[in-house]
Amino acid sequence: xxxxxxxxxxxxxxxxxxxxxxxxxxxxxxxxxxxxxxxxxxxxxxxxxxxxxxxxxxxxxxxxxxxxxxxxxxxxxxxxxxxxxxxxxxxxxxxxxxxxxxxxxxxxxxxxxxxxxxxxxxxxxxxxxxxxxxxxxxxxxxxxxxxxxxxxxxxxxxxxxxxxxxxxxxxxxxxxxxxxxxxxxxxxxxxxxxxxxxxxxxxxxxxxxxxxxxxxxxxxxxxxxxxxxxxxxxxxxxxxxxxxxxxxxxxxxxxxxxxxxxxxx
Amino acid sequence: xxxxxxxxxxxxxxxxxxxxxxxxxxxxxxxxxxxxxxxxxxxxxxxxxxxxxxxxxxxxxxxxxxxxxxxxxxxxxxxxxxxxxxxxxxxxxxxxxxxxxxxxxxxxxxxxxxxxxxxxxxxxxxxxxxxxxxxxxxxxxxxxxxxxxxxxxxxxxxxxxxxxxxxxxxxxxxxxxxxxxxxxxxxxxxxxxxxxxxxxxxxxxxxxxxxxxxxxxxxxxxxxxxxxxxxxxxxxxxxxxxxxxxxxxxxxxxxxxxxxxxxxxxxxxxxxxxxxxxxxxxxxxxxxxxxxxxxxxxxxxxxxxxxxxxxxxxxxxxxxxxxxxxxxxxxxxxxxxxxx
Numbered sequence: 001x002x003x004x005x006x007x008x009x010x011x012x013x014x015x016x017x018x019x020x021x022x023x024x025x026x027x028x029x030x031x032x033x034x035x036x037x038x039x040x041x042x043x044x045x046x047x048x049x050x051x052x053x054x055x056x057x058x059x060x061x062x063x064x065x066x067x068x069x070x071x072x073x074x075x076x077x078x079x080x081x082x083x084x085x086x087x088x089x090x091x092x093x094x095x096x097x098x099x100x101x102x103x104x105x106x107x108x109x110x111x112x113x114x115x116x117x118x119x120x121x122x123x124x125x126x127x128x129x130x131x132x133x134x135x136x137x138x139x140x141x142x143x144x145x146x147x148x149x150x151x152x153x154x155x156x157x158x159x160x161x162x163x164x165x166x167x168x169x170x171x172x173x174x175x176x177x178x179x180x181x182x183x184x185x186x187x188x189x190x191x192x193x194x195x196x197x198x199x200x201x202x203x204x205x206x207x208x209x210x211x212x213x214x215x216x217x218x219x220x221x222x223x224x225x226x227x228x229x230x231x232x233x234x235x236x237x238x239x240x241x242x243x244x245x246x247x248x249x250x251x252x253x254x255x256x257x258x259x260x261x262x263x264x265x
Numbered sequence: 266x267x268x269x270x271x272x273x274x275x276x277x278x279x280x281x282x283x284x285x286x287x288x289x290x291x292x293x294x295x296x297x298x299x300x301x302x303x304x305x306x307x308x309x310x311x312x313x314x315x316x317x318x319x320x321x322x323x324x325x326x327x328x329x330x331x332x333x334x335x336x337x338x339x340x341x342x343x344x345x346x347x348x349x350x351x352x353x354x355x356x357x358x359x360x361x362x363x364x365x366x367x368x369x370x371x372x373x374x375x376x377x378x379x380x381x382x383x384x385x386x387x388x389x390x391x392x393x394x395x396x397x398x399x400x401x402x403x404x405x406x407x408x409x410x411x412x413x414x415x416x417x418x419x420x421x422x423x424x425x426x427x428x429x430x431x432x433x434x435x436x437x438x439x440x441x442x443x444x445x446x447x448x449x450x451x452x453x454x455x456x457x458x459x460x461x462x463x464x465x466x467x468x469x470x471x472x473x474x475x476x477x478x479x480x481x482x483x484x485x486x487x488x489x490x491x492x493x494x495x496x497x498x499x500x501x502x503x504x505x506x507x508x509x510x511x512x513x514x515x516x517x518x519x520x521x522x523x524x525x526x527x528x529x530x531x532x533x534x535x536x537x538x539x540x541x542x543x544x545x546x547x548x549x550x551x552x553x554x555x556x557x558x559x560x561x562x563x564x565x566x567x568x569x570x571x572x573x574x575x576x577x578x579x580x581x582x583x584x585x586x587x588x589x590x591x592x593x594x595x596x597x598x599x600x601x602x603x604x605x
Contacts, residue, residue, distance in 0.1 A: 160439060161554070163566045164573075169439055170424065176537055177442035236535040239558040 003059065004111070006052030007073060011107050013045035017100035038096045039087070045103075046080045053077060065133040069116035071257070074134075076107050078141020079148075082188075086145065086181065094171045098148045126206045132199030139192035140257070143225070143250055146185035150246035153178035157240045175239065182246060183232050190225050197222055213259075221256045224249050266307060266604035267327050268360040268401065271334045271352055272319030275374050278351035286342055288313040293388065294395035296341060301397055303340070304333035308402045310392035312367070314384045316374055321364065323401040323604070327356060358597040361405060365589045368413040370422065377422040377578045382413050401604060405596065412592050420588070422581045425574030429457065429567045430464040432574070433541050437465060437509055440537050440560055448472040450507040452500055453514030454479075454486050457543045457564075461511050462490055474507070476500045501525070505532040509539045512548035523552040530556060541567070 020038050053073065056064040064070045083099045156172045159165040172178075197218065204210055228249050231237040237245065273286065288296050293311050300309050300320065308323040320338075324330030331354060338348060355363045363372070368385050370377040389406040392398050398406070417423050426432045441447045449470050451458050454477050462473060473492030476499070477483035483494040495503055514520060521540065530538065535558050542549040542563040554561040 156439065160436065160560050163562065163569075165436075165439075165570070167421075167424075167577075170435075172439070174439050174442045176440060180442065238535050238537065241557055 003052040003056035003064075006048050006055060007107065007111060010045040010048035010052060011104065011111065013041045013048065014100055014104040014107060017041040017045065017096065018104045021097040021100050035096070038100070039084075042080060042084065042096055042100065046077070046084060049073070049077045049080070049107075063130045063134060065130070065137065067117060068257075069110055069113065071133075071137065072106060072110045074137045075140045075144060076103050076110075078138050079103060079144040080141075081138075082142050082145045082185070083148075086185065094173065095148065095152070097171070098152055099145070102144075102148060126203055128199055128203035128206055132196055132203050135192050135199055136196035139189050139196055140253065142185050142189035142192060143253060146182055146189055147247055147250035149178055149182045149185060150243040150250075153182060154240055154243035154247070157243065161240075179238050179242070182243070183229075186225070186229050186232060186246065190229050193222060193225060217256045217259055221253055224252055266323055266325055266401070268357050268405065268600060269322045269324050269327055269330055269334070270319055270355045270360040270363055271322075271331065271338075272312070272317060273348070273351040273353070274317035274319075274372065277353060282348070282351055283316070283318065285344065286318045286338060286348070287315070288318065290387070290391075293391040294397075297392050297395045297397040299341065300334075300337050303337050304330055306330060306333075308399045309397045310389055310402055310406070312385055312388040314381065317367070317372075319367070321360065321402060321405070323399065357600065358593055361409075361596050361600070362589060362593045364405060364409045365412050365592060368409045369416045369585055369589065370413075371582065371585055371589075375427055376575065376582075377424075377427075379417070379423050382410070386410065401600060404599065408592065408596050412589065416585050416588055420581045420584050422578055422585050425570075425577055427571050427575045427578070428464075429543075429564070429571055430460040432567045432570045433461050433511075433562065434464045434468050436560070436562060436570075437470075437539055438468065440539050441508055443469075445469040445471045447508040448474065448506050449492075449509045449511065450474040450476060450500065450503060451486075451492070452476045452497075452510065452512045452520065452548070453516075453544065454482055455513045455543075458511045458513040459486065459490070461541060461543070462492075465509065466490060470509070474503055476503075501529070504529050507533075507538075508536070509541065511541045511543065513543045514548050516544065516548060517546060519550040520548050521553060522550040523556065526553050526556060526559065530559065543567075 017038050020041065053064055056070065060066065065074060079099065080103055083095060087095045152172055153175055155168065156175050156178060159169050159172075160175065200210070200218065228245055231245070232242050273283065275283070278286075288311055290313070293313060297309055297311050300306065300311065300322075304322070304324070306322045306324050310321045312319045312321070318338075320334050322330060322334065335348065335352065338344070338352075364385075366372045368382050370379060370381055373381050385406070389398070389402075392402070426435050437444060437447070444465065447470055449462060449465055449472065451462050451474065454475070462470075466473065473487070473490055474495050475483045475487040475490065475492045476495045476497055477486075478497045480494065480496065483496075486492075487494040510521070512521065537558045537560065540549050540553060540559065540561045542561060545564065547563055549561055549563070551561075553559055
């Protein structure tokens, strides 16, 4: 069984979870049985994706973070990991409904794209580089889930403000709860991002200086998230404005990721 | 043996008749035993709620059992006037279909209400304890409960509140994560604000402040709702701790304006605020809704949502009837094979 085969299998489970989401939206109910099936499908996808990453790591004899395909697959895996940790803890059953389609879309695009080629020149081997990359990816996973939660928060606030809420009002959690989860995910993502930055600084001593635009971009991302976290905790930012800012910050993070891939080429 | 149901409900009988025919809950078991003997029935169960009184029975001869059940209602309640004009009768498959419609809330005054299921369950338990049920009614009621559960989870017949007070509570639950930690302030007393506050209280709203110009009236309402009375002039002082405001004053001008709200929102660290305006003329300035994290709903908004929810339930009726028809066919076949 190849790693890509595992990833395609994982994708099938995520597609099934997305289809279930569509059904839940159509029925307009929050049937507990459908929610449990949704979680089980996500767990199955997560396990298969992990198997795919492990197989690839064993083949490459290193952490599979050597090209943009692997990095994207890792981010998706981290996003599902945080969903599985956060969803049951906060009893936010509909979080999976927003997460599944996003995960499906990103993974499908990655599997169909042609960017799964070995990196030239190959990255130097260093546990600090792998720590920097691994923690950075986990940070992206947490911040991606913060993006999902912010999207839910935005939709729910908008519905409440419209005075004519649709059927999704009942499916989505309370705006206050989404706000709390969003801030905690931001804090977690920021801590991981900071740890990843520290790993990057240390690895610089081992592999030599990173290109300065890469460093500047990384610091810009860190500053954006530091400012956002401060605004949402100390500055009392809540509601649609905070949700929009969180979504915008994640889009900026993605531009950093693509920008760094481009710079690396 | 045949299934038979005789009864009256809110559509066929006025409340003056229903209250005279109702069976007090503690006496239902005893009445069911009396009924078995009086009408020569094999099995029986009495469902008695504020909106309906229905007797379900298994009888050898329907032509004898029907009049006997009518006579029992007269005799038991010592009625002097005839009831026939208010009563309806359903037999075999029609009887099964009727019970399924009742437990699913399709025959209720408020379409899709769920309270009736609990009431029918209680009635069945009372009949079972009295030893008045057997194979037929046991299966009939258990299948009816299973059908109600299935229909409630697979259709939207019970979804969305259809009363203004419950719509307000439903919205509050989508703004605040836990109503037990929410503080509700009622400005101005009236039937609607009282109903909404009671609905919030029933969902766990912990801290209730009653604010009115008439101190005695505020204190009386506060005592009734388990809240704290405050003077009308003090509402601004309490406001930073409040999450939900129900305003129903007779003031000719808005009492909560954008100008007043901006510094108050700052004082409450921009936490979400739910303003329910049931005053006519309105108590809350429309511009307040433009503020971030402030959700303003007036009487028209709440009524429109309640109407939309009711319309959505009505759209589900045909799906429910199809699901019920399948079950009636299966259960009807079983009754016919086993008892006829």
